[in-house]
Amino acid sequence: MSGQSKERFMKPFIIGASLLFFIGVAATVVLPFYDEVMQRENANAAIKNYSIDSPEYRGRQVYIREGCHTCHTQFVRPVKADSSLGPVSVPEDYYHDYPHLLGSVRTGSDLTWVGTRWNEQWHRVHLNNPRQVFPGSTMPSYNYLSDQDTEDLIAYLMSLKPAPSTEGR
Amino acid sequence: MTTLTQDENKAVRLFFYSSIVWLLVGMSIGLILAIKYVWPNFLVWGEFLQKYLSYGRIRPAHTHVVLLGWMSMAYVGGLLYIIPRLTRKSLEHPRLARIIGILWNVYIVLAVIILSMGYTTTIEYAETPWPLDLFLIVLVVGTAYICFKTIAKRNEHQLYVSLWYFMGSLIWLPFLYIIGNLATYFISGVPQALAGWFYGHNVIGLWFTTVGVGFIYYLLPLLSKNPLYSHKLSLIGFWTIATFYVWNGPHHLQNGPIPAWLMKAGVVPSVLLIIPVWTVLANVFGTMKGKWHVISENVSLKFVVTGAIFYLITCLQGPFQSLMQPSAILKFTNWIIGHAHMPLFAAFSFVLFALFYHALPTLTGRKIYSEALMNWHFWLSIIGFLIFAFTTWTAGVMQGFAWTEGKQYGVPFLEVVVSLQPFSIARAVGGLLMFTGQIVFAYNVRKSITEGQPLSVEEKSSSTA
Numbered sequence: 001m002s003g004q005s006k007e008r009f010m011k012p013f014i015i016g017a018s019l020l021f022f023i024g025v026a027a028t029v030v031l032p033f034y035d036e037v038m039q040r041e042n043a044n045a046a047i048k049n050y051s052i053d054s055p056e057y058r059g060r061q062v063y064i065r066e067g068c069h070t071c072h073t074q075f076v077r078p079v080k081a082d083s084s085l086g087p088v089s090v091p092e093d094y095y096h097d098y099p100h101l102l103g104s105v106r107t108g109s110d111l112t113w114v115g116t117r118w119n120e121q122w123h124r125v126h127l128n129n130p131r132q133v134f135p136g137s138t139m140p141s142y143n144y145l146s147d148q149d150t151e152d153l154i155a156y157l158m159s160l161k162p163a164p165s166t167e168g169r
Numbered sequence: 170m171t172t173l174t175q176d177e178n179k180a181v182r183l184f185f186y187s188s189i190v191w192l193l194v195g196m197s198i199g200l201i202l203a204i205k206y207v208w209p210n211f212l213v214w215g216e217f218l219q220k221y222l223s224y225g226r227i228r229p230a231h232t233h234v235v236l237l238g239w240m241s242m243a244y245v246g247g248l249l250y251i252i253p254r255l256t257r258k259s260l261e262h263p264r265l266a267r268i269i270g271i272l273w274n275v276y277i278v279l280a281v282i283i284l285s286m287g288y289t290t291t292i293e294y295a296e297t298p299w300p301l302d303l304f305l306i307v308l309v310v311g312t313a314y315i316c317f318k319t320i321a322k323r324n325e326h327q328l329y330v331s332l333w334y335f336m337g338s339l340i341w342l343p344f345l346y347i348i349g350n351l352a353t354y355f356i357s358g359v360p361q362a363l364a365g366w367f368y369g370h371n372v373i374g375l376w377f378t379t380v381g382v383g384f385i386y387y388l389l390p391l392l393s394k395n396p397l398y399s400h401k402l403s404l405i406g407f408w409t410i411a412t413f414y415v416w417n418g419p420h421h422l423q424n425g426p427i428p429a430w431l432m433k434a435g436v437v438p439s440v441l442l443i444i445p446v447w448t449v450l451a452n453v454f455g456t457m458k459g460k461w462h463v464i465s466e467n468v469s470l471k472f473v474v475t476g477a478i479f480y481l482i483t484c485l486q487g488p489f490q491s492l493m494q495p496s497a498i499l500k501f502t503n504w505i506i507g508h509a510h511m512p513l514f515a516a517f518s519f520v521l522f523a524l525f526y527h528a529l530p531t532l533t534g535r536k537i538y539s540e541a542l543m544n545w546h547f548w549l550s551i552i553g554f555l556i557f558a559f560t561t562w563t564a565g566v567m568q569g570f571a572w573t574e575g576k577q578y579g580v581p582f583l584e585v586v587v588s589l590q591p592f593s594i595a596r597a598v599g600g601l602l603m604f605t606g607q608i609v610f611a612y613n614v615r616k617s618i619t620e621g622q623p624l625s626v627e628e629k630s631s632s633t634a
Contacts, residue, residue, distance in 0.1 A: 007328040007404075010320060010336060017337040017411050021344060021375070024415025029348065029367050032431050033360040045358075065287035067225020077424040079497035081572035089426040094358035099291045102362050104421065106501035106568075107206070109578040117578065130209075134580070136587040138209045140223050144216050 041095035043163035049096040050159070059156025062149045063101070066142065073103030074112045074160075086113035087162055108139055115161030123154045173532070176263035177253065182532055183270040184246030185525060189611050191238025191277060192518075196604045198231040203597040207590055221285045229296040230284045236294060236372070237305070238277040240513065242270070243521045244380050245312050248335055250528055251387050252316055255332055256323035262315050269311050276305050292365040294372060295349040302350040306343060313339040330403040334383030337411055341375035359426055367418035373512060374414040378480075381517035382406075382449055385477055388523055389456045392470040393463060398455025406448030413438040413445070420491035423500060432493070439488045446484035453477045468543040469523040475551065476519030483512040498573065503589070503596075504565025507558045514603065515554045522546065522610065529614065534629070535621030542613040546606050553602025556595060564592035 007013075032038060041049070050057035063069070075089040076082045089112060094100055103110075118126070125132055127150060130139040145153065173181070204211045205224050213219045220226075253260050260266065280297050289296040297305075316339055320332060349368020353361050390397050397403065419427060419435030453474065464470050486508055490499050499505065526543060530536055537543060571585045 007333065008326050010317075010328070013328075013333050013336050014340065016408070017340050020411045021341055021415055024371075025344075025348065025367065027434060028416055028418045028431065029352075029360075029364050032363050032428065033356065035428055037428065038358070038360050064289060064291055066223065067228060067287070067289065069291050070225045070228045073501055075422075075425050077497070077500075079424055079573075081497060081569060082577065083573075084575055084577045091359040091426045091428075094362075094426065096357065098357035098361070099353070100358055100362045100365075101291060102359075102422070102425070104293060104501070105505065106572075109582045110501075114578075134583045136583055136590075138206060138586060140205070140209050140225070141213070141219075144220050 035091075037091040040092055042090070042092035043165045044093045045095040045097075047163045048159065055152045055155035056159045057156075058149075059152035059154065060101075062145065062153045063156060064099070066145075068111075069101045069103045071105065071107035071139070072109070072111045073106055074101050074110065075103070076110065076112050082110070085110050086116065087166070111157070111160060113161055115158045120154050120158060123157055124150065127153065173250075173253070174259050174263065176267070177249065177260045178532055180260070180263045180266035180270060181246050181250045181528075183267055184242050184249065184273075185529070185532070186614075187270060187274050188239050188243035188246060189614060191234050191242065192607050193604075193611055195231060195234030195239050196600075196607055198227055198234060200597070200600055200604055202228060202231055203593070203600045207593045207597065226285050226287055226289075229289060229293075230281045232294055233280050233284065233297070234277060235513070236377075237280070240377060240518065240521070242273055243525075244377075245270075245273075247384055247521070247524050247528075248312070248316055248339075248380065250524075250532075251331065251384070252319050252335065255325065255329050255387070256320055257325040258319055258323045260315065261318040261322065265311065266315055269308050269315075272304075273308050276301065276308065279304075290350075290353065292349060292353050292361075293369050295346075295353065295365060295368055297350070299351060299354060302346070306346060306350075309343050309346065313343065329386075330397070330400070330407065331383040331387045333407050334379045334386070337407070338376050338379040338383070341371065341379070345371045345375060359422075362422060363418060363427065363431075366421040370417045370421060371415055374410075374417060377513065377517055378414070379410065381476075381480070381520050382410075384517075384520050384524055385449065385453070385473060385480075388469065388473045388520070388527060389453060389477075392467060392473065392523075392527065393457050393460040395456050395458065395460055398452050398458070402448040402452050402455075406445040406452075409448070410442070410445035413441045417442075417491075420496070423491060423496040424493060436488075436491050436493070439491045442484055442488060446481055450477065450481050468540065468547060469526045471547055472519045472523035472526070475547075476516045476523065479511055479515035479519065480517070483508070483516055486511070498569035499565055500569075502565035502568040503561040503592070504569070507561030507565065510554070510561075511558060515551070515558070519550070522550075525610075525614070529617060530621075530624055531629075533618055533621065535617055535623050536628075538613055538616035538621045542609050546610045546613065549602050549606030549609060553599045553604075553606060556599030557603060558599075560592045560595040560599060564589050564596070567592075 050060065076085045076087065078088045127142040129141050129143065130137040201212065202224060212222050249260055249266055280301055283298065283301065284296060288298055290298065316335065320336065345368050348364055353364050356364060386403065416438035417435055419431045420439055423432060464474055489495055490508065526537055568585055568589065576582055576585050
């Protein structure tokens, strides 16, 4: 095709492509892992270190199973669009989040500190039929969840609040 | 060597035809999502459908089917077809390639079922659990093995630029897939998010973009019947994309809970990506010299040049929205959805359509059944996409600014949701047009296989590289 092409060997491409790739991995995945803010918990993380037999832990599994993270985020940025949501998120907050639920789109509102906003009864009504609380809402109805799943999910949502020791932050 | 062996032909066609099925399935799920976005009780007919087709469960099924079903299988078919042509060497292990194709289809079916049942890792585009991931890694490594072996045993010793891109991509894909799908099991919190977004962005940049650019470099000289404009530019393009693209993961957490040095490290290379995208476009414009009029006569050329232009627009929009201030407004809004569909549908799916229309006559020995339907495919796709993109971008700007005015949760947030409605309906209409275009495509391909006019002997020998 092109008569000027001089590339006759595969090796430079294989070595070059691999090297450049792993430099990027080191810089954007490995190095941040060793940053001190990624290696420690804070008070907010400690209260989200749910034990495996707790309602909050089970509720988090329900949240994951139903894909809540595909419409709701869980991080507050230091920007105007997040100014009323609560304390700005820091890496330490997520130390025990496994898997993380940071999210990538706000079809629904951010839930980082949702535990400070509504009470259990509000959640019961809202999960059963979101439009009863917010006419025009496009959130699916979760009335098919078992009572156990519903109560566990609510326990999880109510736990999403700043640690008492951080009051005033 | 210009003719395919029977086994090569079967392998390529298996991947191509399977990918078309996944295109239709994946876009159907997308359409369901778009309708549920405005009408949340759509398909909520009985508890079974309510649960297994719920938005939160089928969203990852949509992305899986279009990314790993439609695009990746079409990509592998393209690699298996083009590499023998560029190397003048018949495909190594073509029967193994066919088995990989069959198993790849099995993977997609299993993925859709598992995701619909609510099993998910929550890592975007890596939601499938690890046993399925291992399965796919074996298939990808098998594909890479076949391709590298064919290139290693080549009869044409000079490596054309497309082959550099193919080799790079076949190394990058398995590693980035392992980082996003397997490494993420061993870490938690923000490090896990960073590993996940390393994968989420680089599967686009170091697989979908780089193989797609390789396809552009293959198709353009062939369809325009001009030599490639600049070999030097293509060298610069390859090495700059290989250097800069891999750093882009962090911009998905822009303004988020990551160190400031990492935020900047994600933006600077992102802006520098303008260099490789410019080399591709300069080569497109240079190679097309004197042949622009052919676009109106040749639908393949129409698709590939349009695709290249959308690739340029994506690579101008992307760096822009990764800057901290634009990101502060646009992040989490519909704008991002509009952006995400541009490289995948408008850029590289268009390049794939060009490849299919170009290669299918060689593979089937028959001309495409209807040129009119090819044009319908083009116009429905591009008009549908433009509606989809502009409604989501506008809605996104609206959401972003409304949120800065404090409408961040509760009743004020719902005000914004309700005001999105006309845009969301229009976006579904755009998606419907896009989908209809693909039904036309699939129908035309089906008719070509059974009723397309057989190629004459001269046409057969001139239609290959």
